[in-house]
Amino acid sequence: MLPTPETPGLPDSIYPPSEDSYLLLDALSDPIQISFLTERLKNTTCPLVADLGTGSGVILALVLAHAKLLLGRSDVLGLGVDINRDACFYSRNTVLANCKEHGSQATYLTTINSSLLAGLRPRQIDLLIFNPPYVPTPDVPTAMTPEAGPFQGKLAAHDRDSHLLSLSYSGGKDGLEVTNKLLEDLPNCLSQRGIAYVLLCKANKVEEIIKRILAWPKSEDTEWKAEVVRSSGKQAGWERLVILRIWRS
Amino acid sequence: MAFNPLFLTNLLPRIEWTALRDAAAELGLATLPETKPEITLHRQQSRRQQQQPPSSESEMEETDETTPPLLPMDTTSSNTILDPKDEQVLRDLHRLLLETQVVEGKMVCGNCGFEYRIKEGIANFLLPSHLV
Numbered sequence: 001m002l003p004t005p006e007t008p009g010l011p012d013s014i015y016p017p018s019e020d021s022y023l024l025l026d027a028l029s030d031p032i033q034i035s036f037l038t039e040r041l042k043n044t045t046c047p048l049v050a051d052l053g054t055g056s057g058v059i060l061a062l063v064l065a066h067a068k069l070l071l072g073r074s075d076v077l078g079l080g081v082d083i084n085r086d087a088c089f090y091s092r093n094t095v096l097a098n099c100k101e102h103g104s105q106a107t108y109l110t111t112i113n114s115s116l117l118a119g120l121r122p123r124q125i126d127l128l129i130f131n132p133p134y135v136p137t138p139d140v141p142t143a144m145t146p147e148a149g150p151f152q153g154k155l156a157a158h159d160r161d162s163h164l165l166s167l168s169y170s171g172g173k174d175g176l177e178v179t180n181k182l183l184e185d186l187p188n189c190l191s192q193r194g195i196a197y198v199l200l201c202k203a204n205k206v207e208e209i210i211k212r213i214l215a216w217p218k219s220e221d222t223e224w225k226a227e228v229v230r231s232s233g234k235q236a237g238w239e240r241l242v243i244l245r246i247w248r249s
Numbered sequence: 250m251a252f253n254p255l256f257l258t259n260l261l262p263r264i265e266w267t268a269l270r271d272a273a274a275e276l277g278l279a280t281l282p283e284t285k286p287e288i289t290l291h292r293q294q295s296r297r298q299q300q301q302p303p304s305s306e307s308e309m310e311e312t313d314e315t316t317p318p319l320l321p322m323d324t325t326s327s328n329t330i331l332d333p334k335d336e337q338v339l340r341d342l343h344r345l346l347l348e349t350q351v352v353e354g355k356m357v358c359g360n361c362g363f364e365y366r367i368k369e370g371i372a373n374f375l376l377p378s379h380l381v
Contacts, residue, residue, distance in 0.1 A: 044259050044262075045259055045260075045262045045263060046256065046259045046260050046263065048263070075253075075255075075256045075259055075260075077260075077263075083375065085371065085373070088371045089369070089371060092370075092371075107347070110370065110371065110372065111371065112371070112372045112373075112374055113371055113372065113373040113374060113375055114372075114373075114374035114375060115374070115375060118374055119365075119372075119374035121265065124263065143375050
């Protein structure tokens with residue numbers, strides 16, 4: 001088991017590493033996933049890892065700090081994307097500190113302040129990791145932009161922090177509004193060899209999602225695959241959290 | 250970060266060359282060739298032999314055993330034969346991509362002219378709510 005990256009002095013506006021984060025860390029450190037990823041990513045071009053909703057940065061930090069072990073090569077590029085600007089700054093420190101601590105040669109690019117895949121060139125991501133906001137809520141909150149957000153300057157510090165934090169868990173209808181948006185973009189953003197690991201909770205209609213993905217149009221003689229590779233928190237026989245691996249085969 | 254020709258060569262396929270070339274020129278950082286160069290790295294003779302399974306004792310002895318073989322994914326070694334012209338391009342790329350960071354600035358959309366700000370090294374791609 002690899003050490004979980006530490007998050008000293010995590011601000012209240014950032015989602016703290018929790019059961020879902022640990023499940024993703026667990027899945028990515030699983031020997032089965034390691035050999036799968038190593039095999040998929042072995043061809044020359046440096047792989048690009050994108051962690052959407054980077055948050056504290058623990059997942060991206062683990063993957064980059066142990067790239068050689070987890071992905072079979074060290075010439076890996078890592079990109080964080082978070083809608084919460086605080087998380088962009090914080091995750092940068094988490095990732096850089098961990099890469100340094102473990103002497104990793106992976107290259108951390110930056111954490112951009114963005115919503116999902118906006119601003120990224122298509123077909124670039126080789127490993128996409130997404131721990132989405134999955135809690136069913138009446139609405140998905142609006143992003144807070146530094147220049148022209150509706151909340152700018154009007155919220156007290158506490159309200160600001162809770163608003164930013166709510167972006168990390170509020171998933172809208174069925175907890176799936178943000179995940180569905182990502183899934184729609186997935187065929188366009190993943191490279192041909194690309195793989196996505198997406199966390200879902202039981203309330204997210206996992207079987208329906210898998211069926212939907214399997215029906216996506218084929219490309220270059222490959223079909224879409226989706227498989228639950230990890231699950232946790234069995235409650236009364238129901239698996240509470242699952243990790244879905246999505247790829248072309 | 251040390252100059253690593255193999256890493257940079259493996260990075261080339263990802264680069265949107267014209268965009269990088271323009272940005273580098275605008276920032277006055279480097280003059281890149283007009284088109285993306287095709288760079289192939291050649292391993293040194295002793296290494297090439299070491300990559301193949303040794304067929305006899307004598308071949309084993311010929312190889313340089315002090316350094317590990319250069320594998321396609323191993324970016325730690327920079328002991329490669331490189332054309333001097335290619336090396337200059339890779340050194341420029343190293344400087345541009347690995348040693349240069351935009352701390353304060355903006356990116357302007359070529360289509361609509363919207364300015365995406367970079368502050369304290371973090372690029373902001375979020376659109377103000379009236380544009381979403």
